[in-house]
Amino acid sequence: MGIKLGIVGYGGMANWHHKNSVRVPGMEVVGAFDIDPEAQANAKKNGIIAFDSREALLKDPNINLVLVATPNDVHCEIAVAAIKAGKNVISEKPVAMNIRQVDEMIETSLKEKVLFTVHQNRRWDKDYLTMRNVVEKGLIGTPYTIESRVHGTGGLMHGWRGYAKHGGGMLLDWGVHMLDQILFMYPTGLKTVFAQLRNIKNPQDPTIDDYAKVVLTFESGLSATMEVATFTMRQMPRWFVCGDVGAVVIEDFGAERGGITRMLSLKETFEKEIQETAAGPTRTMAPLPEETKEDLALPDVPAEWSELYKNVGAAIDGKAELIVKPVEVRRVFRVMEAAMLSSAKDISVAFDEKG
Ligand code: NAD
Numbered sequence: 001m002g003i004k005l006g007i008v009g010y011g012g013m014a015n016w017h018h019k020n021s022v023r024v025p026g027m028e029v030v031g032a033f034d035i036d037p038e039a040q041a042n043a044k045k046n047g048i049i050a051f052d053s054r055e056a057l058l059k060d061p062n063i064n065l066v067l068v069a070t071p072n073d074v075h076c077e078i079a080v081a082a083i084k085a086g087k088n089v090i091s092e093k094p095v096a097m098n099i100r101q102v103d104e105m106i107e108t109s110l111k112e113k114v115l116f117t118v119h120q121n122r123r124w125d126k127d128y129l130t131m132r133n134v135v136e137k138g139l140i141g142t143p144y145t146i147e148s149r150v151h152g153t154g155g156l157m158h159g160w161r162g163y164a165k166h167g168g169g170m171l172l173d174w175g176v177h178m179l180d181q182i183l184f185m186y187p188t189g190l191k192t193v194f195a196q197l198r199n200i201k202n203p204q205d206p207t208i209d210d211y212a213k214v215v216l217t218f219e220s221g222l223s224a225t226m227e228v229a230t231f232t233m234r235q236m237p238r239w240f241v242c243g244d245v246g247a248v249v250i251e252d253f254g255a256e257r258g259g260i261t262r263m264l265s266l267k268e269t270f271e272k273e274i275q276e277t278a279a280g281p282t283r284t285m286a287p288l289p290e291e292t293k294e295d296l297a298l299p300d301v302p303a304e305w306s307e308l309y310k311n312v313g314a315a316i317d318g319k320a321e322l323i324v325k326p327v328e329v330r331r332v333f334r335v336m337e338a339a340m341l342s343s344a345k346d347i348s349v350a351f352d353e354k355g
Pocket of ligand 1: 009011012014034035036051068069070071072074094095120160173185
C-alpha cells in the first residue's frame, strides 16, 4: 500500500525526512502542519499540502502515518492526538519527556490498535552496523568493555535543545541513540546505571547537560560506556570495543578509519628480566611479539537508513514485525531516567529489567 505521510512540525528534521522519502519505494509525503508560518510556506514551496491546523491534517483520509517532528516537549500530546484520530504514528526521538508520557503513548496505541514507533534511525548507521558485525562474527571474542563516543567541538546547543523545558540536553538528544544502539544489541541482563550529566558551556540554562556520560553494567560483567560531549577540542574514536580475543576501533561514522587486532596465540611465559618498553620497565605491559597477533581491516557492512521506513511500511501492511518496538523504546527511556537519578544523587542505580 505504501506510506502516505503527514508531518507535524516541519522544521530541520522534517525536511530531512521529506527529502529522503524518495529513497523509500511507494512513500509519499502528503502534507505538513507547523505553528510557524515560515515553515508552512516552506511546505507549500516543497510541493506538499500545508494544512491549516493539526486537526485538518489528522482528518485527511489519505494519510496513513503521522510523523511527529516537533521539539520534544510536545511529542506526547501530538502523538496521542494522532493515535486517537486512528493514525499510525512515528515519533522523532527522544519519544517523550518522561516515562509517564511514554506509557501514555504506548497504551493509547494499543487501545486504538494502531502502529506506534520511534525514529531510532541510528540503528542503521554504518559505524554501529560495522561494530555489531565484528562482535557478532566473534572476531574479537566476547566483549568485556564497549566505549561509544560522540565528541563535538561547538559547545553550544542549537535552539530549543539548549533548554530543559523543551526536552533539550545531550542525554535526550544524542544519548538516546547511543543507549538504544547498545541496548538493542543486549536486550536483557542490564544490572546498574551510573551517569554524570554536566553543563560545561551553556549558561543560558544551567540545568541542561551538554556533556553526558553513562556507564551500563550487565549481569555478564560487560560494561558499556557512552559519552556525548559538545565541547571536546580533541576527539576520541566513535567505538572502542575489547573482547577476550581481540579489540576493534572505529574512528568515524563512515567506518572508514579503524581496524581489528586479534591475538593468535596466548603468551604463556614471561621474560625472566624486566623489559625496557615504551611504557617503561614492565613485563605485564610489554608488547606482544608480532607473530602472536594479526591485524584485520574493518568489514564493509552495507548501511541504508531507509530500511527503517521500509520496515514501518511493511509492518503497517501486516507483512513484517516492527523493528523499533515500543517495549525497546520504553526500556531505553527507563535507562535514561535511571541515568538522571544517578547523576543527581551521584549514585549507581540498580536496574530492574522487569520494571
Ligand atoms: P526544529 O526546531 O528545526 O523544528 C521543529 C519544528 O516544530 C519547528 O518548525 C516548529 O515551529 C515546529 N513546532 C513546534 N511546536 C509545534 C507544535 N505544537 N505543532 C506543530 N509544529 C510545532 O527541530 P528539529 O531539529 O527538526 O527537531 C525536531 C525533532 O527531531 C526533535 O524531536 C529532535 O530530537 C529530532 N531529531 C532527530 C534526529 C535524528 O537523527 N533522528 C536529528 C535531528 C533532530
